[in-house]
Structures are given as C-alpha cells and as structure tokens.
Amino acid sequence: MKKLNILLIVLDTLSAKHMSLYGYHRRTTPFLEQFAKECVVYKYCFAPAPWTSPSHASIFTGLYPPQHICEGFNLFLDRNLFSLPEILRDFGYKTYGCSCNNLISKFFQFDRGFLNFYDIFYRPLLREYLNQGLNKIERVKLLLKWITFDFKDGLKYLFSCFHLTEYMPNYNVYDFSFLGSLDAIRYLNYVLKSHSYSDTDIFFIFLNIMETHAAFNPPKQYRNIFVKDHNSFDKELDQDNYPLNYYLCGYSDELLHYLTGMYDQEVLCTDALLCKIVAILKTYGFYDNTLLIITADHGESLGEHNIVEHSYCLYNENLHVPLIVKYPSYFELKGLDEKLRQNLDIFHTICEILDAPIPYDSSLSLLNNSRKIALSYLITEPIMKIVCLLQRDYTFKPKTFMQPHISLITKDFWKIIKRRDGYIEIYDLNKDLYETNNLTNDPNFENKKKELENLIDKYSKETGYDNAVIKQEEDIFRYFD
Amino acid sequence: MDKVRLNEWTLKQKEMESRKIIRKAIEEYGKDRIGIAWSGGKDSTTVLYLIKQEFGEIPIKVVFIDTSVKFPEIYAFRDRLAKKWNLDLIIARNDEALKTIKIANNKQECCYLLKTIPLRQVIKINGWQALITAVRWDEQEARKSEVYISPRENPPHTRIHPILHFREIDIWSYIRKYNIPYCELYRRGYRSLGCMPCTQLGSSYTPERSGRDQAKEKIMQRLRDLGYF
Numbered sequence: 001m002k003k004l005n006i007l008l009i010v011l012d013t014l015s016a017k018h019m020s021l022y023g024y025h026r027r028t029t030p031f032l033e034q035f036a037k038e039c040v041v042y043k044y045c046f047a048p049a050p051w052t053s054p055s056h057a058s059i060f061t062g063l064y065p066p067q068h069i070c071e072g073f074n075l076f077l078d079r080n081l082f083s084l085p086e087i088l089r090d091f092g093y094k095t096y097g098c099s100c101n102n103l104i105s106k107f108f109q110f111d112r113g114f115l116n117f118y119d120i121f122y123r124p125l126l127r128e129y130l131n132q133g134l135n136k137i138e139r140v141k142l143l144l145k146w147i148t149f150d151f152k153d154g155l156k157y158l159f160s161c162f163h164l165t166e167y168m169p170n171y172n173v174y175d176f177s178f179l180g181s182l183d184a185i186r187y188l189n190y191v192l193k194s195h196s197y198s199d200t201d202i203f204f205i206f207l208n209i210m211e212t213h214a215a216f217n218p219p220k221q222y223r224n225i226f227v228k229d230h231n232s233f234d235k236e237l238d239q240d241n242y243p244l245n246y247y248l249c250g251y252s253d254e255l256l257h258y259l260t261g262m263y264d265q266e267v268l269c270t271d272a273l274l275c276k277i278v279a280i281l282k283t284y285g286f287y288d289n290t291l292l293i294i295t296a297d298h299g300e301s302l303g304e305h306n307i308v309e310h311s312y313c314l315y316n317e318n319l320h321v322p323l324i325v326k327y328p329s330y331f332e333l334k335g336l337d338e339k340l341r342q343n344l345d346i347f348h349t350i351c352e353i354l355d356a357p358i359p360y361d362s363s364l365s366l367l368n369n370s371r372k373i374a375l376s377y378l379i380t381e382p383i384m385k386i387v388c389l390l391q392r393d394y395t396f397k398p399k400t401f402m403q404p405h406i407s408l409i410t411k412d413f414w415k416i417i418k419r420r421d422g423y424i425e426i427y428d429l430n431k432d433l434y435e436t437n438n439l440t441n442d443p444n445f446e447n448k449k450k451e452l453e454n455l456i457d458k459y460s461k462e463t464g465y466d467n468a469v470i471k472q473e474e475d476i477f478r479y480f481d
Numbered sequence: 482m483d484k485v486r487l488n489e490w491t492l493k494q495k496e497m498e499s500r501k502i503i504r505k506a507i508e509e510y511g512k513d514r515i516g517i518a519w520s521g522g523k524d525s526t527t528v529l530y531l532i533k534q535e536f537g538e539i540p541i542k543v544v545f546i547d548t549s550v551k552f553p554e555i556y557a558f559r560d561r562l563a564k565k566w567n568l569d570l571i572i573a574r575n576d577e578a579l580k581t582i583k584i585a586n587n588k589q590e591c592c593y594l595l596k597t598i599p600l601r602q603v604i605k606i607n608g609w610q611a612l613i614t615a616v617r618w619d620e621q622e623a624r625k626s627e628v629y630i631s632p633r634e635n636p637p638h639t640r641i642h643p644i645l646h647f648r649e650i651d652i653w654s655y656i657r658k659y660n661i662p663y664c665e666l667y668r669r670g671y672r673s674l675g676c677m678p679c680t681q682l683g684s685s686y687t688p689e690r691s692g693r694d695q696a697k698e699k700i701m702q703r704l705r706d707l708g709y710f
Contacts, residue, residue, distance in 0.1 A: 076702060078682045081670045090650045103705050121706070175709060207673045357653040361668040386702075464638035471683075 004348065006088070006204045007188075009277065010059065011270055011300050013051060013310065014043070015299025016320040016432060018267050021374050022135040026226055031275040038326055039292075040333050042366070045323035046374045046409060047342040050310045051464040052103050052379050055297035056110065056208070057345070060084050062363030065377045066468035072380030073475050077109045081324075082358055084347055087114030088204040091354050094195075096203060098125075100173045100180035117441030118187060124168045125183035125225075126157050145278055148353040149394060159422055174239055175265075177210040177230055178219045189280055196284040205236045206435050211270045213298070214309065215239050216262035222269040223315045227261025243309035243434040247343055257301045263302060279295065289328050293351070294344045296321040304434065307401070311381040312427045313409040314417050315435050319376050325366065339409045362463070374409040380472040387476075390464075404469045416452035416470040417458075420469060482618045482625045485644040492654050495646050499528075500535045501642040502629055503613070507532075508543060510611045515641075516542045516571075516614040518600065521555040521562075522674050523652050523663050524615035529646055530661050532613075539568055541613075544603050547574040548595040550584055550676045558664040564660075569609075573599035574584070585678040604636055611639040620646045 016022040021029045022043070027281075033442035048058045049065045057063075057070035061081045065071050068081055077083060085095040105108045105119035115183040118128045126146060147154030160167035173180035184207050185224075195203050198274055211218075214237050224228055233255055234244065245251075251259070272293065282289045301307040301317045310318045321343055327333040348363035350356075364371045381403040389396045400423075407417040413429040427435045428450055439445045460466055486495075507515055517532070517539075519525040528545045532539050545559055578594040585591055604612060616627055624645075631640045647655070649672075656663055666674055676682060 028514070061670055067669055067682075073700060074683045075703075080672050080680060080682060082672055087650075102706055105703075107699065107703070182575065350708065357650070357657040359663070359668045361670065 001093075003202050003279070004353070005202050005280070005286055005289050006093070006293070007277075008059075008091075008204070008206045008293045009344070010030055010056065010206070010208045011212060011293070011294070011296045011322075012208055012210045013298060014267065014270060014296035014319055014320045014322060015298050016296075017299065017317055018264055019322060021324075022320075022322065024264075026264050028264050029271040031278075031368075032322075032324065035148075035274070035326075036324060038334065040325050040327065040335060040337050040366075042325070042337045042339075043363075044076060044321035044338060044413070045295065045321050045343055046316070046319045047296070047321050047343055048374075048376050050298045050314060050318035050376070050378055052297050053076075054100055054377070054379075055110070056090070056104050056343040058342075059295075059297070059346055062344055062351075062360050064344070064375055064463050065360045065379060066464040067362065069468065072472040074144050075103055075108050076291045077112060079112070080117070083112050084350060085206065087113075087351065087354070087356055087358060089113050091356065094160060094204050095206075096191050097206040098184050099206075099208040100177065100184060100314050101208050101213070102173075103207060104208050107371060116191075120180055120187075123170055124179070125186055126153060126167075128161050128213070149193065150186060153186070154192070173210055173431075174213070175215060176217055177213060177215075178269065179308070181209050181211050181269075181304070185273065185276055185280070188277060191303065192284040193279060195286070200286065201376040205331045209270070209273065211273060212296075214242050214264050218262070218269045219267045222265045222272075225259050225268065230258055233258045235317040243311075243387055244392055246308045247389055247399070248396060251308075251464055260302045264301060290326075291328060291350075292326040293346055293347065294322065294324040295392065297343070305401075311385045312378075312399075312402055314376050314378050314405045316415075316429070316433060319407070320433070327473065337366075339369050340374050341366060342374050342411060344369070370438045372411050373455065373459065373475070376407045376409075379465075379468050380404070380476065383473070383476050403475045404472075406456060408452065408459060410452070410455070414448060414452060416449075416456050418453075418456050424449070424453065425464065435439075482627075483646065487618055487648060489662050491648060492651055494645075494657070496531070496534075496655065498646065499531050499643040502641065503528075503532055504535050504699040506641045506643075506671075507536070507615065510639075512565045514609055515613065516544050516607060516609045517602070518543055518615070519543045519559075519568075519616075520674070521545065521551070521664060522615075523560045523656060523667060524617060524644065524647075526562070526661060526663060527647070527652055527655055528613060528615045530570075530655075530659065531643065533566065534659075536574060539566060539709060542569045542607065544571045544573055544600065546596050546600055548570050548584075548676050549574065549579055550678055552666060552674060554664055554666050555674060558662075562662060571603055573603045575599045579638075585676070588679065601636060604638055609638060612642055613641045613643065613664055614646055616642045617647050617652075618645050635696070673709075685692075 018024050019029045020027045021032045036048035043161055053075045053147055054071045057068045057077055060083050061068045070077055076101050089095050095114045097114040099105060099119045102121035106117060113119035120128055130142050132137050133142050156165055157167045159165040171179050171196045191205055195201055237259060279294045281290055298310050299318045299321060300310050304317050307313050323341060323343060344363045345366050348360050349366045352365045352367055386398045386402050404420040405417055409415045415427045415429050417425045424440050519529060529539060575595050575598050582594055616624055618624055627642055627645055629642055629645060633640055
C-alpha cells in the first residue's frame, strides 16, 4: 500500500446548487470546471445535517448526528468516539488543522488527534502562532522564523510592535471572512513548505474556510460582478440582521436578489481560493501524491420554500454539497460519479485506503457503490433559533416548519422528509432536485409514499433519531430556563 | 512503557509475546489458582482469544464484574460469547451496595463499591494467586508505567498484564485478523465501553457543578459570535 498525503478542505456553507460546476446558471466556479477534469466529481452528495457542528462531526467520525450526538448544545466532539485525525496519527501521519469557524475548534475538542491545530476565528494566524512561545525569547525566535517564511506579513507585525503600523487588530472572521481565508492559505503554505524538506514524512491537513458563510462580504475584486454594491442592503444583511429579520419582517424581492448575488460572489471568491490552494500544492511538488478532498458541511437557503440560512429545513439547498476528489494518479480515478453519496463517506474511504481496521457503521467508502440510502437530521437548530427570534420580538409566532426533521433519500433518488409533527413531503429528485413539487397527495405515488414512510420510520428508530430529539428538547429547556 | 515494543514491533511479534506471558503465568500458577477479568470489551476479549489460541480452549475461570448498569448490548454479548466459547464464567456483583447506592453520584465511591469490592471477594473465595487483566500502555497516562507482572495487596495476588504492548489500533488489527466477535456498540463509534451512566455519548464534557455556568456562557458566546443570537 502506497503512502499518500491527504488534504481535506471543508468549505463552510457552500451549496452545490450555486456552483456552475453543478449546473448553476451563473459562472461561479470557473476554476473548478477546469480542475474537475483531473478529479472525480460526485454529483449527488448530501450532508447528514444542515449546519456546522453535526456535519463536521459526521465527517470526523463517520457517524450520523444521533449517533455522535454533536448537536444542539452538546457541541463537543465526544472523546469516546474515533476521530479521523487520531486514526491518521496512529498510521504515522503528521496531522494539521486550521479552522475559520469557532465551532470547529479546540474548545469543542475538534483538535483531538492533530499535532497542530489553529482556530483562527478571532485572531490572525501569526498571533496564534506566536502564542506557542512560552516566553519573550521564544516568541522572538518564532517571529524570526515567520519572517523568513512570510517576510511582508512578519515585518508588518514587527512594525506594529513599535506602533509604526497596525497589524490587523483582532478581527472577527464572521465580518470579513476573506482575512481568515488568507490566513488558512498562509497556514497551508507554511505546513507544505516544512514538509517539502522531508522525503519520508506524510501529512494530513484539514482546512475549514468560511468564505461562503454569512455575512456575505467578499473582497473588492469579487464585488459588482453579479449584483451592484448597495450599502443599505449590506447593512440589512449583516451579522445582527441576517437571517432573523427575514422571519421577523420579511425581505423584499430586491433584497433577496441582492442576497443571492452576494452569496454567488462569495462562491466565485471561494473558487479563486481553491485555485490558489492547488497552485501551492503544485509549487511544493505535492500535487501528484496528495489525496485532495473538497467538500462542504452544508449549503444555504436563499428564499426557496420561504426559508433563508441553514437552520430550519432539510431541503437540498442545504443538503446538496459539492464533493470533488482528486485522487493520486495511480488510482486511475477520474470523471463524473452519479451514485448516492454523503460527505461522511470520506471517513470510511480514508480508512479503506489506509487499510485501517476500525469498525464502521454509517460511513460507506466512495471506492465502492453500496450506499442504498442517505439520511439527514435536523434536531435542535430550529428550537435554538426560535428562542433567538423570541428574544428579539416576544410576539413572534414560530412558523410551522420550525421544528425537528429527518429526511431519507433512496438510491433511485426519491426523497422523503418527515417533520416531528408527522407532516410528510415526498419528492422525485430525478425530475425535481430542489423540491418544488411535493407528491405526497398525488394518488399515482401512493405505493411509493408507503414504501418511503416505512423506510424512514425504520431508520428513525435504528439510528436513534427519536431519542435524540427528546433528549435535546430536555437540554434546551435547561439552557433557557 | 517500552517504546520499541509499543511502536516498532509487528502484530505477529506482539501476539507471540503476549501468548508467551499467558502460557508462563497459567503454567506457573496452575489452572485453579489464576483467573481472568473480562468486561465484554474489545481488550479483554482479545486476551481471552489469545488464551484460546495458546491452549485451544480457555482452561481458567473468567470473572465478569457486573455493576448492574452496563449496556444491554454488553450483557447480550457476554452471554452469547460465554456460550460459544464455553466459558467457566463467574459473575461478580455487590448486591448489598446496590440496595443503597446512588449510582454515579460519587464516581470514586461507586467504582470502589461496585467493582473493586466484588473483585476482591472473587479472588479470595476462589483462592486465586494471580489475575490476568487487559490493561494497555496507550490507554491512558496512568497506565504508562504498568509492568507485565505486578504484585498487589488486599488480598495479596499477582496481576498479569499480557497485552501492555498492544496499541488501540493493534487490538482492532488483531480482531480483524482472526475475525474475533465484538460488541455491536463498537460499530456505532464507541471506543470504550464502561458502565452506561459514565460512558454515554454527549456527556464527555460535563463540567463540575461549579464550572457549569461558565461553560454555558462560553458556549452561548461562541454561538452569538456566529450570529446565532
């Protein structure tokens, strides 16, 4: 078994629907369309949850949300679960992680198994890096090392120490995610450079990049492409107002159109970031021997089904995520894969490539075609968000769809969504990938409906969804007493 | 802890060494004066299988410490395997303590009453001079300095630790190599299987009462920063 490097990039909140690679009408991913010729593009990959913590935990553990229970207020990656970086570490990999999302962080135990983990949500990478120094002398040494690596950046910091310039004051990646994305790339550059000096070391690098996560605030060169800049709309879509104001007072058609345009511009920016990342891999000679996995934890709704953001539903705007894998050349794998996949399949795929003997349950390798169903769960998010809305406006009446959901997609692409209150929706994804035509009441599909209902009840029980909902409801009331 | 044994030995070398230690111990103490502690978990099942490989069967008594709150899947697995491998199984339980104790309330006290006491009694009653357990060096910090043969007090006996040099990944490699049965909970991602109250997923970060509010505030702040509240 040949040893190979692994680079896993999770693009936070990137919806496959808005990628031209996946058929979107705006040209949002020109680089990926070219790059895809070297890769396997998995056309039908669905996330197991529509928000960050459970979806990342699923990728790291190969389990479904009710199984790993990283949901609701239990945002921690439980220590009694195998984590992908730990397995890789046991196989001799040097493991590195860099996250721009503060939920995927040391605090929530996602750093388990990493030799080195930076969560750069609140501060520039260099500040994180220097904090490793236990005293002033060590910090100076680290700064000198950084200057030899990134001269301009290090010098800026040095000047700021003498109050000659400002070195990016503590920034919040949420407001301007591009700064965080640049730091993630800088981190990748640094790790690859150090590895380029070794013939024998193998690396696993994980990056979470928040470019496509709200607030949608692309840098100048990615503005005024799909929509014209509009200052007052920007204010309405900032951290304080999006998405809660949509549910409290609604958005005009113009605002929704602007929202979509800004999101698409962030997708375009992300495409450019990926171009840069691939170039760096090539620069250090790792392009051919690295397994490069590009995926997302979930997507984003932008008004479809009268929903925005990613907390309230299991529609495919939120669940349909990209999965693009560049395999090393000796795998001889390229082209379009149209089988049913989930992003947590990455776990078993890596275990299979390494021949790791870890038992698995819910994750199924991408290297074979055994997935019969894809499951997704929305357990606590709607309840948490209802509380936010009530805090803003105590007269707010929660909408009917703001409750837990479970969804199941069969391998012939029929989908059923079941709400906690028993309400069912059925879609034929072959004709209707983004669920505009609910076939529940169509008599032609009565048998199909029964078959799907039986399946979803079976898996609700088997995977512990029912128990998880009850437990989360108890937890929430404890938090919001 | 011997780093060469732990990190550089092959699985075959590790197996052979463990079997050697087991054979020596059972021959030295005799079949009636030695027992093995089995929890139904992957490590102690591995030790049982190593004994089976070495002797063709399991010729010594097996003690299962029952705190009454193990996972139902573990109880089912225990009964299934005991039958299949024809185990001479002793189930040790502190019925007295179970009448009055509040389980997991005070963890140290709970483990002491429900595990340590019944195990001591089994060793005494059966007149064992040695006990085989499935401790590994890489399990936790406290195990790093453990040795293969270790004398204990109260009652005086010798502990035999034949799989110290097995890493977690070696256990799984061994299980897969010989197709050894294991509890289904491992397929659901669990890495270790203690008693249910203390092993439930989602409880790994349960701060002590004094730290609970602080932790909650930290979590809320993180969610706020991402625009949740």
